[in-house]
Structures are given as structure tokens and as C-alpha cells.
Amino acid sequence: MTFADMDKDGDLDLLTNSGYYKNNNGTFVKIEGNNNPFATVNFGSNTMHTLVDLDNDGDIDLITSNSDDGVLLL
Numbered sequence: 001m002t003f004a005d006m007d008k009d010g011d012l013d014l015l016t017n018s019g020y021y022k023n024n025n026g027t028f029v030k031i032e033g034n035n036n037p038f039a040t041v042n043f044g045s046n047t048m049h050t051l052v053d054l055d056n057d058g059d060i061d062l063i064t065s066n067s068d069d070g071v072l073l074l
């Protein structure tokens with residue numbers, strides 16, 4: 001799992017293998033469906049994530065690796 005301010009509201013949100021959770025004043029709420037920017041990502045098994053703005057465009061980018069596909073940049 002990893003934390004980053006995905007929605008740019010000043011608090012850290014959470015990404016785990018089980019989903020994306022938005023931080024609402026300290027309560028993590030699972031975001032599903034079209035509101036989940038990772039809805040189409042199959043994280044597979046034995047996955048590790050890092051969220052960082054790799055290209056400095058102001059949007060958080062996802063680096064993920066798993067035992068099936070190696071390292072993916074999204």
C-alpha cells in the first residue's frame with residue numbers, strides 16, 4: 001500500500017491492492033466505479049505500489065510491480 005494526495009485536497013489518500021481510498025477528514029472511504037482512477041488496473045498478486053509525480057506535470061503517477069508482469073508505469 002502507499003499514500004499520496006491523489007485528489008489534491010491537502011491530505012493523504014490510500015492505494016492498496018484492494019482499492020483506492022479517499023481520505024475524508026481522517027476516514028478512508030473506498031472509491032469505486034468511474035470515480036476510481038485505478039478501476040481498470042489489475043494489480044495481480046504480490047504487488048507493491050509507489051505514487052509519485054514522475055514527469056512533474058502536477059498529476060500523481062503510479063509505479064506498480066508484481067510477480068506476474070514486473071514493473072509497470074501508469
Ligand SMILES: [Ca+2]
Nearest residue numbers: 005007009011
Ligand atoms: Ca487527498
Ligand SMILES: [Ca+2]
Nearest residue numbers: 053055057059
Ligand atoms: Ca505526473
